[in-house]
Amino acid sequence: MMFLARRGRLDEAVGVGRSTYGYHGRGNLLHEAVDLLIRDGRPERALELLDGLGTAYVDAHSAHVRHTRLRLLAKAGRYAEGVAEAKALSVQEPGQWDTMLAWLLDRDGRTDEALDLLRSSTEYEAHRTVAEILSRHGRYAEAIAAIPTVSAQREARNRT
Structure with a gap:
């Protein structure tokens, strides 16, 4: 191939x-x-x-x-179609599709909605996607602030 x-x-x-x-x-x-x-x-x-x-x-x-x-x-x-499918998956499996849904929302021009979703997400590494989206839009100081400290990340990992 x-x-x-x-x-x-x-x-x-x-x-x-x-x-x-x-x-x-x-x-x-x-x-x-x-x-x-x-x-x-x-x-x-x-x-x-x-x-x-x-x-x-x-x-x-x-x-x-x-x-x-x-x-x-x-x-x-086909962002709108992807958003609709990801939302349906999120209903079936809450929290499991948040980062993908947020990524699609951002690509669909719905950045604030994507960030709101991620900031309330239970997905373990949602903060990474928050930082990626903010960086993509040139909001670097906010992106850095969105990344938890190493000790906070360890604590979160131990809770899962």
Whole structure:
């Protein structure tokens, strides 16, 4: 697959790897294919690939597949759709999708909403995403202030 991709034959490369995409162990080339398509500026094609996986694979790797799907929606500029899907996931699994939802909200131009969500989140490392979003918008002093001290991080880790 990588040999073909290096030679600019990306569609063939993705096709060659297809037989491994439903495989549950090592040797699954799905993520390499997704990354190749993203780098080639074809996130919609990567979404088609992901959406075409069998239900057995999706059920076995549901969190990873959903995370990848949300990332691809963002790469495709489909932020509102990604926000809607992430909100639905947050209802099913409160707190588990906060950083992804905030990332999508920020990309959708809803930075204050993203920061409010993260500041009230129970997700262990939400502060990192707060700092990333603030930095992305040039708010560096706020970003630094959002990062807990090392001792506070240790204390939080010990509580989980």
